[in-house]
Amino acid sequence: MEQLPQWAYNAALASLPLQTPLRLRRLIGLGDVGHVWEMLSNNERPLDGIPDDVWRAWHSCGEAHVQAVTEQCITAGVSVVSVHDQGYPDVLLSDPEAPAVLFFRGNSAVLGSRRVGIVGTRNATQRGKYFARELGAALAAEGVCVISGLARGIDVESHVGALSQQNGCGPVAVVASGPDVVYPREHHRVWAQIARNGCLLSEAPPGTVPEPFRFPMRNRIIAGLSEVLVVVESQSKGGSMITVREAMKRDVMVMAVPGSPGVPASEGTNDLLRDGCAPVTEVVDVLLALGLHHRNGSVVSLERDAAVDDEREVLRAMGRDSCSVDEVALRASLPVVHAAVLLGRLEAKGWVANSGGWWETLIV
Amino acid sequence: MYAAIRSATLLGTRGAPIVVESHVGVGIPAFTVVGLPDEGCRESRDRVRAALLSSGLEWPNRRITINLAGTAERKGGAGMDLAIAIGLLVAQEVIHPSAIERMAFIAELGLDGSLRPTAGMAPLVDAVSDCEVVVAGSAIAESMLARPPRLHGVGTLRELVDVLMNNQPWPEIDQIPVHVVEDPIADLADVRGQHSARLALEVAAAGFHHMLMVGPPGAGKSMLARRLPGLLPRLTDDEAFTCAMVRSAAGIGSGVTVATAPPFRSPHHSVSMAAMVGGGSSYIRPGELSLASHGVLFLDEMGEFAPTVLDALRQPLEEGVVSIARAHSSVTMPAKCLLIAATNPCPCGAGTPTRCHCTPHAKQRYLRRFSGPLLDRFDVRIHLVKPSTVDLTSDSPGESSAVVAQRVAHVHRVSLERQGCLNSAISAEHLDEVAPLSRDAMVWLRRKLDDGHLSGRGYHRIRRVARTLADMHGEHEVIKSEWVETAVSMRVSVVTQTEFH
Structure with missing residues (x-):
């Protein structure tokens, strides 16, 4: 039999049926993975405390399993590293719950820079999304690696912001599905862009579908990779709170963006602030927390055309509230048609956003 | 032995004239309806028989064939009952054929011999309005919608037969005006x-x-x-x-x-x-x-x-x-x-x-x-x-x-x-002619198209709405950018799926 490379056995062990992160760590910890696989093929049981049915399932995986997984990794362009390998991220080496095997697409060297995790709800407000995008852009421009989960809402916005900087640091996306399984589907472009400019990371082998239990698990990796974790918006019982707990376990600094009281999307972050979390009221706060010298507030922000005359008036009239067109017209004392036209122009320039008939200003 | 009576059947919202042919001949007593009748039509047999007997008239105990001639369509509804009944009476020579010349009959028959309206009286009467039309008395008002030149309303089959046999005068019909009903619409x-x-x-x-x-x-x-x-x-x-x-x-x-x-x-x-x-x-x-x-x-x-x-x-x-x-x-x-x-x-x-x-x-x-x-x-x-x-x-x-x-x-x-x-029906080819855009408006729309915010079809639709907006504000010539922008704001995307570029 032709000898396969080590990574192929790593991948094969990681994709065994009924595999869990802990079982995988113990298997990898046994030493040479080629040898471990041989033991499994010989129906040996090198570990204690593993149920019989799991052993039976593992023993039934033949050489074809290794071949299949290897081919899948090669076609998907996925690299495999285990804790024993050179390419394994240093930050995770000291992590007690770090995944024993990582699958990634792209350039894992970006993890060598400073790292900030940005997390938040999928059900974000327009302003929250805008802030995540601004934050992502500013951090990337400063050479900071943005780490997030590439979910809907805050996650993807922070990635899009980071990707908007030509010479910025590429972002890292820690995903719950296999690195080749795009979820949610509408993110396929960002997904590809991150694989090109940054790094897509997962502990799930290629082809793994995004099962619900995988999401809380990947959050621990985000927490483990971050130096500072910023929660932009989160419900009080959101998935982001799992990341926050994991971060606190690891002594990672957690920062939260304050929101208006009574807005569900900010309940979680406001709770965090009450409990003594550091607030983020502008992008600079995060840079300061990292100890990065910043040049007198000259933080990169997203480019947009300046609002002119009447448009400025509309922005002022709207303030930080969600307004309907009628309300904007009333506040700015404009005819409805005129208000609708101005809002359309501001939207095109990126100053306001509309969700379900409610307009919000995108001013941080 | 034979009679041809005019009537009508309903095809959607239009009536179609048909001829109900009746033949009463020798043979084993039977009743057959041919000419693509539907189920309701076949049931005519029992209604017509009962109505004739109730009206003191004779049901011919012979071989009866009814043919619904006129169109190749399937014929439905009970509106041909009366025509069948009259056809049988003419075929039996109870009524003289000259009495029913240039007449059409549209009504359903009750078992007691009464005449009833059927659905679609107005289009049915409209289809045969070149004849003298006989309908149920209670259907007069609805039939009048078709504005037939000569219309008679009769209560029962007996009454009708008396008119046709004995040359009695037609029952008076109150000249019910086709009245205009104003449903109150909320303000x-x-x-x-x-x-x-x-x-x-x-x-x-x-x-x-x-x-x-x-x-x-x-x-x-x-x-x-x-x-x-x-x-x-x-x-x-x-x-x-x-x-x-x-x-x-x-x-x-x-x-x-x-x-x-x-x-x-x-x-x-x-x-x-x-x-x-x-x-x-x-x-x-x-x-x-x-x-x-x-x-x-x-x-x-x-x-x-x-x-x-x-x-x-x-x-x-x-x-x-x-x-x-x-x-x-x-x-x-x-x-x-x-x-x-x-x-x-x-x-x-x-x-x-x-x-x-x-x-x-x-x-x-x-x-x-x-x-x-x-x-x-x-x-x-x-x-x-x-x-x-x-x-x-x-x-x-x-x-x-x-x-x-x-x-x-x-x-x-x-x-x-x-x-x-109307503006929504302007064809795409005529848009440039009847809804010309100002330079600004053109630039704005082009940018929306380039950004991918607007599809080709959306582009035409927005121009039509902008035409309406301009017309509403008394500007009937070139469309200003303002109206195009308002039209765009009136076309929100409903599905909130965000494609990230």
Whole structure:
């Protein structure tokens, strides 16, 4: 039999049926993975405390399993590293719950820079999304690696912001599905862009579908990779709170963006602030927390055309509230048609956003 | 032994003249109806027999053959009962053939020999209006809608036979005027606040643009929709006649109305395909789409309608007619209506972004029920938000329907003079000619197209809405950028799926 490379056995062990992160760590910890696989093929049981049915399932995986997984990794362009390998991220080496095997697409060297995790709800407000995008852009421009989960809402916005900087640091996306399984589907472009400019990371082998239990698990990796974790918006019982707990376990600094009281999307972050979390009221706060010298507030922000005359008036009239067109017209004392036209122009320039008939200003 | 009697059958919303041939001959006693009768027609035998016997007339105990000649279509309904009965009497030489020359008979027979109206009296009478038409006494008013030159209403078969046999005078019919019924339409002045929605409603009325309202319960979607007929111009005589014919054919015309107010139909979301576009097993009945002709078809909770029903609306809305094709026949019915639809923005219906607890996924799934091509039919798509308490309690009423209707009528007049159709019907080729854009407007639209915010079809639709907006504001020539931008703002994307570039 032709000898396969080590990574192929790593991948094969990681994709065994009924595999869990802990079982995988113990298997990898046994030493040479080629040898471990041989033991499994010989129906040996090198570990204690593993149920019989799991052993039976593992023993039934033949050489074809290794071949299949290897081919899948090669076609998907996925690299495999285990804790024993050179390419394994240093930050995770000291992590007690770090995944024993990582699958990634792209350039894992970006993890060598400073790292900030940005997390938040999928059900974000327009302003929250805008802030995540601004934050992502500013951090990337400063050479900071943005780490997030590439979910809907805050996650993807922070990635899009980071990707908007030509010479910025590429972002890292820690995903719950296999690195080749795009979820949610509408993110396929960002997904590809991150694989090109940054790094897509997962502990799930290629082809793994995004099962619900995988999401809380990947959050621990985000927490483990971050130096500072910023929660932009989160419900009080959101998935982001799992990341926050994991971060606190690891002594990672957690920062939260304050929101208006009574807005569900900010309940979680406001709770965090009450409990003594550091607030983020502008992008600079995060840079300061990292100890990065910043040049007198000259933080990169997203480019947009300046609002002119009447448009400025509309922005002022709207303030930080969600307004309907009628309300904007009333506040700015404009005819409805005129208000609708101005809002359309501001939207095109990126100053306001509309969700379900409610307009919000995108001013941080 | 033989008689040919004129009558009519209903094909969709039109009547078709037919000849009921009767032959009473020697042979084993039997009764056969040929000529593509439907089930209702076959049952005529028992009704006619009972009616003849009840009227003291004779049922020929011989071989009877009835042929429904005239069209190759399937014939349905009970309206040919009377013609069959008269045919049998003529064939038996009880009535002399000369007595029924140039006459047509349309009525159902009761077992006691009484004459009854049947569905679609108006179109049926219309089909044979070159003859003297005999109908049930109670159907006179509805039959008058067709304005036949000579019409007789008779109560019972016996009465009719007496007239025909003994040359007695026809029973007097009270000259029931075809009266015009004014359904009260709620006034737009009742709507407080909602300025942008009122504007959109006016645009919809002025250009006959289909409109979709997305908003939470309590935002006033139904309230606005119900006021739309009040903004449309009164029906012309032709239009009112068409509407009355359709109502009669649908069997809801017995109220005898020629309404000049545009019809308003709001079918429940459990409506079946046949009830919506027309159809049915025995005879083809016009659907809600035809009933709303020249008026408003309101679909409340559009997401709850069966997707097949919604998609079936697409073609008729485009063509203004609905064609029901069957193996044996095909029927065309009017379907030129203004579609106005309403839906909640998400399953929870909370309305404000801060209170809504729906996940983006749930929202998407809710709104994805509408097919893209269907959403595309709506030129005007607006978000509605709940009006503020200030607006609700304010004393100052908004503009009344009458004022808005005047402007709408003006736009209708101008657009008909200019291009011979309303603005929503301007063809893509004529847009440059009748809806020229200013430079600014062109630049703005081009940028929207380049950004990918606008599809090619959306581009044409926005130009039509902009034409209407400009017309509403008295600018009938080149369209300023302002109107194009307003038109864009009135075409919100309903499905909130964000593609990241």
